[in-house]
Each structure stands twice: as C-alpha cells, then as structure tokens.
Amino acid sequence: MKKRLQLKKIMYIMKKDMHTERIVNMEKLLTFAIPCYNSGAFMHNCIESLLGVGDDIEIIIVNDGSTDNTGAVADAYAEKYPEIIRVIHQENGGHGEAVNAGIRNATGLYFKVVDSD
Numbered sequence: 001m002k003k004r005l006q007l008k009k010i011m012y013i014m015k016k017d018m019h020t021e022r023i024v025n026m027e028k029l030l031t032f033a034i035p036c037y038n039s040g041a042f043m044h045n046c047i048e049s050l051l052g053v054g055d056d057i058e059i060i061i062v063n064d065g066s067t068d069n070t071g072a073v074a075d076a077y078a079e080k081y082p083e084i085i086r087v088i089h090q091e092n093g094g095h096g097e098a099v100n101a102g103i104r105n106a107t108g109l110y111f112k113v114v115d116s117d
Helices: 002-017 043-051 070-080 095-105
Strands: 028-036 057-064 085-090 108-113
Touching: 028 043, 028 095, 043 057, 043 070, 057 070, 057 095, 070 085, 085 095, 095 108
Parallel strands: 028 057, 028 108, 057 085
Antiparallel strands: none
16 A cells, blocks of 8 residues: 555656646546437446446546437436446547546546447
C-alpha cells in the first residue's frame, strides 16, 4: 500500500511538472472510458465484463448524443455502482470527442478506451 501511495505522489508530481491545468486526484488504479452512441441494446455486455475486473477501477460511460436508450442504461448502471461508474452526457461530437471527455474526467493512474460493442 505504501508503494502505491508513493507511486501516486510521483505521478501527481509528473503531471504537475507537465503544466496540467487541473489538480489530479488519482483515486483508482485504472479508468475505462466507454464512448457510446446509440448502443443501449448491447452495451450491457461491455459494462458487465469490466465490472468483473475489481473495485480498484473507474468506468466512465460517455453518452455521445445518443437518440436511443443509451443514456438511461448508463444512468441505471451509475446508480447501481456509484463508486465505480460515472456517466457523462454530451452533445454528439464523434468518437474522438467522447474519448477526450473520458480523458478529461479520468482519475485512474492508467487509462483505457473500450468500445461499447
């Protein structure tokens, strides 16, 4: 545990030295970002598979202006797993902007993009 705290401190200093504009609070080891557009019918499989990884993860579901039930599905998961899942609802900006939204909101030491399908 002590080594992990030291590693977090080192990563914070590195990010600070890179002149980031926000204070980074790394609470989780790994952040998964899931960009979603009209994927309400099949995103369950993706989310369920990530939940099996453990508690030291963060899942950010980015609803990129979907017109189906993607937002409702994402909100239901966030309500059920508030310590692990967060949802970002935004106007459609495309896959790249959804990934960038995940990066901007990540608190994990590591970051991975996972497609919703």
